[in-house]
Amino acid sequence: xxxxxxxxxxxxxxxxxxxxxxxxxxxxxxxxxxxxxxxxxxxxxxxxxxxxxxxxxxxxxxxxxxxxxxxxxxxxxxxxxxxxxxxxxxxxxxxxxxxxxxxxxxxxxxxxxxxxxxxxxxxxxxxxxxxxxxxxxxxxxxxxxxxxxxxxxxxxxxxxxxxxxxxxxxxxxxxxxxxxxxxxxxxxxxxxxxxxxxxxxxxxxxxxxxxxxxxxxxxxxxxxxxxxxxxxxxxxxxxxxxxxxxxxxxxxxxxxxxxxxxxxxxxxxxxxxxxxxxxxxxxxxxxxxxxxxxxxxxxxxxxxxxxxxxxxxxxxxxxxxxxxxxxxxxxxxxxxxxxxxxxxxxxxxxxxxxxxxxxxxxxxxxxxxxxxxxxxxxxxxxxxxxxxxxxxxxxxxxxxxxxxxxxxxxxxxxxxxxxxxxxxxxxxxxxxxxxxxxxxxxxxxxxxxxxxxxxxxxxxxxxxxxxxxxxx
Numbered sequence: 298x299x300x301x302x303x304x305x306x307x308x309x310x311x312x313x314x315x316x317x318x319x320x321x322x323x324x325x326x327x328x329x330x331x332x333x334x335x336x337x338x339x340x341x342x343x344x345x346x347x348x349x350x351x352x353x354x355x356x357x358x359x360x361x362x363x364x365x366x367x368x369x370x371x372x373x374x375x376x377x378x379x380x381x382x383x384x385x386x387x388x389x390x391x392x393x394x395x396x397x398x399x400x401x402x403x404x405x406x407x408x409x410x411x412x413x414x415x416x417x418x419x420x421x422x423x424x425x426x427x428x429x430x431x432x433x434x435x436x437x438x439x440x441x442x443x444x445x446x447x448x449x450x451x452x453x454x455x456x457x458x459x460x461x462x463x464x465x466x467x468x469x470x471x472x473x474x475x476x477x478x479x480x481x482x483x484x485x486x487x488x489x490x491x492x493x494x495x496x497x498x499x500x501x502x503x504x505x506x507x508x509x510x511x512x513x514x515x516x517x518x519x520x521x522x523x524x525x526x527x528x529x530x531x532x533x534x535x536x537x538x539x540x541x542x543x544x545x546x547x548x549x550x551x552x553x554x555x556x557x558x559x560x561x562x563x564x565x566x567x568x569x570x571x572x573x574x575x576x577x578x579x580x581x582x583x584x585x586x587x588x589x590x591x592x593x594x595x596x597x598x599x600x601x602x603x604x605x606x607x608x609x610x611x612x613x614x615x616x617x618x619x620x621x622x623x624x625x626x627x628x629x630x631x632x633x634x635x636x637x638x639x640x641x642x643x644x645x646x647x648x649x650x651x652x653x654x655x656x657x658x659x660x661x662x663x664x665x666x667x668x669x670x671x672x673x674x675x676x677x678x679x680x681x682x683x684x685x686x687x688x689x690x691x692x693x694x695x696x697x698x699x700x701x702x703x704x705x706x707x708x709x710x711x712x713x714x715x716x717x718x719x720x721x722x723x724x725x726x727x728x729x730x731x732x733x734x735x736x737x738x739x740x741x742x743x744x745x746x747x748x749x750x751x752x753x754x755x756x757x758x759x760x761x762x763x764x765x766x767x768x769x
Contacts, residue, residue, distance in 0.1 A: 304366065305345065305368075310323070310346070313362050316358050317351070317355045317358060318350075318351035318354070319348065319350045319351035319352075319355050320349050321346055322346065322347040323346055324345070329347070332392070333384060333390070335376035335377075335383050335618075336377045336378075336618055336622075337378070337621065337722075338618065338620055339621035339623065340381035340384060342386040344385055344386070344387065344388055344389060345368065345389065346390075347389075347390045347392055348389060348390065349392045349395055351396070352396070353501035356393070356396075356469045356499050356501055357474070357475055359389065360391070360470075360471065360473050360752070361473040363388070363752075364750075366389075368389040369388030369389070370391060370752060371383055371385035371388060371755040372391050372393065372441070372495050372753075373394070373439075374393045374439030374441030374443075375438050375440075375441070377435070377442065378442060378718075378720070379622050379624045379719060379720060379721040380721050380722055381722075382442075382495070382755055385755050391499065393412045394439070396412055396413040396501060396502075397411055397413045397414050398411045399411065399418075399422050401423060401426060401428070403428065406506060406507045407506060408423070408430065408505050409504050409505075410502070411501065411503075412440045412441025412442075412444075412500060412501065412502075414439070415436060415438060416438050416439075416440065416450075417436030417437065417606060420432070420436075420605055420606040420609065421606045423507060424604055424606050426507075427509065428509065429507065429510025429511075429605050430507055430508070431450040431452035431455075431457070431508070433448065433449070434450055434547075434609070436609035437615075442495075443459060443718055444460060445490055445491075445494050445495055445500060446718035447459065447460055447491075447492050448460055448718075449659070450545075451545055451574040451605075451608055452508075453545055453659065453661070454542045454545045454658075454661030455543050455545065455661060456576075457661075457663045458663055458673060459505075460671055461662070461663075461671070462507070463491060463504070464479060464504045465478065465504040466478050466479075466502065466503055466504070467502040468486075468490065468497075468498040468499060469499045469501060470497075470498045471498065471747065471748040479504075485743050486498075486747055488670075488672060488739075489743040489744075491672055491673060492671045492672035492673030492674065493743075493759065494717055494756045495756040496754075496758065496759045497747050497753065498747065499753070510576075510605045512603065513574055513575055513603060514573065514600060514601065514602055515573060515574045515607070516572075516573060516601055517570050517572045517600065517611055518571050518573075518598045518600055519553060519563075519569070519598075520568065520571075520593040520594070520595060520596060521563060521566065521567070521568065521569075522567040522641065522648075523566065523567045524593070526567070526641040527634070527638040527640075527642070528637075529592040529593050530550075531632075531633070531634050532592050533546075533569075533658075534548075534680070537589070538679060541581065541585050543577035543578075543581070543585070544574075544575045544585045544586065545573075545574050545575075545576075546657075546658060547571075547655055547657045548570070548571055548572075549569070549570040549571075549653060550567070550640070550641065550644040550653070551567075551568055551570060551648075551652065552565050552649055552650045552652065553565065553567075553568035553570075553596070556597070558597045558599065559596050559597045566648075567644065567645050567648040568596070569593075571589050571592070572612075574608055576605075579602055619689055620651075620687040620688065620689055621688060621690070621697070622685060622687045623687070623721065623723060624684065624685040624701070624719065624721030624722070624723065625684045625705040625723040625724055626681065626682065626683040626684070626719040626720070626721065627681075627682060627713065627716075628675045628680065628681055628714050628715070628716070629678065629680035629681070629682050629712055630713060631711060632656075632679070639708055646704075647700045650688075651688045651697070652685070652686045652700065653685045653687075654682070654684050654685075656680060657680065657681040658679065658680060659679055659681060660679055664676050664679075668736075672732075672736055672739075674732050674733055675714045678713075681716055681719075682708065683716075684701055685721070686700055698723065702723060714730060714732075715730075715731055717731065717757060726757060728740075728759050731757060737759070740759050741761060741762035742762045744759050749761050
């Protein structure tokens with residue numbers, strides 16, 4: 298299918314826009330430059346038009362129009378894709394940020410959420426009911442992209458992935474048809490959309506189970522990584538993987554920002570930050586957290602009781618647009634003293650503002666769900682590692698990309714696959730690398746059934762499996 302605009306005349310565009318509840322933004326619009334931008338400023342693409350959808354019907358119209366015009370489609374919820382799946386060159390961006398309805402039933406503990414909301418907005422709406430949905434750890438991340446990619450969040454060890462809370466989806470297919478998929482309606486599609494990304498259609502509403510939220514123990518404790526950093530990191534891993542499921546954590550090697558509660562002599566020096574979220578009995582949480590607060594001599598300890606939505610303040614800096622991000626990520630098979638030393642030594646060599654090494658200890662409920670229940674791969678991998686280097690200046694892109702790659706190479710041999718939602722400019726975009734063979738073949742069969750022409754391909758693309766009749 299051609300990606301050129303065949304008949305995209307002003308008259309055709311006018312008729313198309315008149316069919317929408319939302320609006321169309323064209324390159325000559327004064328808001329176009331801002332509208333085409335996404336979280337990762339290193340991605341600079343110019344779509345032919347941006348459709349700001351206001352309903353599922355708008356999305357269906359946009360998909361049909363794009364097919365008629367031979368336009369590539371990119372789908373944007375929050376625009377946080379590090380590799381830039383949420384924008385395309387010369388095609389159509391379908392912007393879902395106008396789909397913002399949320400309905401919460403506190404008695405059944407169910408929610409219907411549209412993809413244009415952010416996870417901070419969802420957390421804020423659920424909190425008055427004492428409820429939550431485990432989700433990503435940056436508040437400005439959109440509902441749509443995170444959910445179809447899996448959802449490793451602040452309560453992943455206790456509640457599992459965000460997709461594990463999913464009961465049904467409303468989605469627009471490549472044909473323009475709007476369908477509902479669940480365990481009993483289009484069950485193969487429902488399986489695939491939970492971890493298969495945007496390959497199968499555009500989800501316009503999610504129906505989810507909710508779980509307990511309320512107050513948590515959350516926050517961060519900072520240590521000096523230049524003194525015993527590898528030993529602290531290894532001790533962190535050993536405690537985090539044996540901790541109660543209520544405790545979800547991540548360790549971050551970084552240049553310590555100039556925070557007022559950190560002694561000034563440590564500003565911009567190599568640091569180890571341990572971010573924590575404990576959900577459950579807070580006294581039990583204090584006991585579970587105690588060893589993490591004494592891995593070394595704390596430079597600052599900001600852990601305490603807080604409402605669940607408040608924890609997103611820890612990662613508020615990650616919401617900022619205008620930064621150019623170079624990232625690699627992968628699941629670690631093992632973590633021992635040698636891996637810790639390699640990682641810390643490499644991080645210390647390139648430590649500067651903008652460089653971040655993030656290690657998550659997984660397990661718990663995430664790993665208890667069967668590998669075949671959803672399309673999400675590598676549930677049983679115990680660790681997820683991401684290396685990121687960001688800055689505002691395009692002239693340093695090559696230097697930042699090179700530094701990130703050198704750091705990643707120190708541990709790459711211990712990784713396999715990657716987390717779809719963290720895929721960056723340095724990551725391998727081959728589905729065979731990210732999905733087990735049986736899962737990939739099943740995904741290809743579902744793709745062949747629901748999107749045989751590969752309309753939705755601006756993603757970690759899975760080629761549709763075509764049913765070829767046997768020759769007799």
